[in-house]
Amino acid sequence: MSLSAIRYRLGNKINKQDRRLKRKAAKENAHFEKKNNYLKIICLLFICACIITGCANHSAEGEISAENRNEESEKANQAKPEDKPNSNYAETGEEISADNGQNEPKTVEADWSEYFNRLNGTAVVYEPAGRRYTIYNKALAETRRPPCSTFKIISSLIALENGIIESEDSTRTWSGEVFWNESWNKDINFSEAFRTSCVWYFRQVIDDIGKDMMQNELDKLRYGNCDISDWEGRLNTNNNNKALTGFWIESSLLISPKEQAEVMERIFGRNSDYSEKTQNELKQVMLVSEQDRTYISIYGKTGMGKANGIVADAWFTGFAESAKGNIYFCVRLGTKDGMNVSSTLAKEIAIKIVSNYCVQ
Numbered sequence: 001m002s003l004s005a006i007r008y009r010l011g012n013k014i015n016k017q018d019r020r021l022k023r024k025a026a027k028e029n030a031h032f033e034k035k036n037n038y039l040k041i042i043c044l045l046f047i048c049a050c051i052i053t054g055c056a057n058h059s060a061e062g063e064i065s066a067e068n069r070n071e072e073s074e075k076a077n078q079a080k081p082e083d084k085p086n087s088n089y090a091e092t093g094e095e096i097s098a099d100n101g102q103n104e105p106k107t108v109e110a111d112w113s114e115y116f117n118r119l120n121g122t123a124v125v126y127e128p129a130g131r132r133y134t135i136y137n138k139a140l141a142e143t144r145r146p147p148c149s150t151f152k153i154i155s156s157l158i159a160l161e162n163g164i165i166e167s168e169d170s171t172r173t174w175s176g177e178v179f180w181n182e183s184w185n186k187d188i189n190f191s192e193a194f195r196t197s198c199v200w201y202f203r204q205v206i207d208d209i210g211k212d213m214m215q216n217e218l219d220k221l222r223y224g225n226c227d228i229s230d231w232e233g234r235l236n237t238n239n240n241n242k243a244l245t246g247f248w249i250e251s252s253l254l255i256s257p258k259e260q261a262e263v264m265e266r267i268f269g270r271n272s273d274y275s276e277k278t279q280n281e282l283k284q285v286m287l288v289s290e291q292d293r294t295y296i297s298i299y300g301k302t303g304m305g306k307a308n309g310i311v312a313d314a315w316f317t318g319f320a321e322s323a324k325g326n327i328y329f330c331v332r333l334g335t336k337d338g339m340n341v342s343s344t345l346a347k348e349i350a351i352k353i354v355s356n357y358c359v360q
Helices: 003-077 148-161 190-195 199-209 211-221 257-268 276-286 343-357
Strands: 106-109 121-127 132-136 297-307 310-322 325-333
Touching: 121 257, 121 343, 132 257, 148 190, 148 199, 148 211, 148 257, 148 276, 148 297, 148 310, 190 199, 190 276, 199 211, 211 257, 257 276, 257 310, 257 325, 276 297, 297 343, 310 343, 325 343
Parallel strands: 106 132
Antiparallel strands: 121 132, 121 325, 297 310, 310 325
């Protein structure tokens, strides 16, 4: 065999061996890459598992924390009453007003029939210190009727607060018209006009107040239905004398006995919007001078209205100063066949009820 043939065969053998080695190396590389890919996938899955586990643990911790907070809240809500602040009082110790809509006062129905002696009537006593209404004849206590001359408290309040009545210069001139009440037939000042319930005097005062101011003040006081639409009092069929009638006398303005007591508290209570000067001037004319009890001072105003010549409404409303604090009240008598009623009688009943209430 020639040398060239030997070289040729040797070269082929070397080439075959080289190709085998390359194929083997390629297989090993492929196997290695495959194993490497598997490791990458396993690592990725491990990382994902860790992340998921961490989130789950965090969520569980959040739920446990929320449960703990709920348990603590429930424990606080289940605390003994003596461990909680008294909701009836502010931080100053003063009572929270009934007007704020929180903790409505309780209502107790009383049997005061002995005071009324079969009369058709109702009585309301409101005690802010005890946050309690005591009521006789609840249905009648919540029935709205014309306030009649008890409205002189309101017209006086507005006029005094706004300088329409000046206590030192309050005399108004009599027109010369002769009225049924002789005490009205003269020039008269505020104090005497209030005590004699002089209608012509307060008709002038109300006209001086005017419709806009009157409406605003009644809305602020939440005075019954606040309806002054019959300003001249033409709905009152018992009297067509313009000097002696108006929206408050058997006309458009209506209020219940319970609302009367509430309005008295808004005027004379500790949260009153009215000046101390106005309150004191009003108290001077409202004081019941004939009372013989030293443990209380009673202030109020009568009112009376007729329908078809018969007394339909007889009122006495106001408040009392006592050791219990202020007590606000209203008594109203209505018609009943065969029985006469009057504002004087309503006043007598109110004084007895309030006086006895204050010594209980």
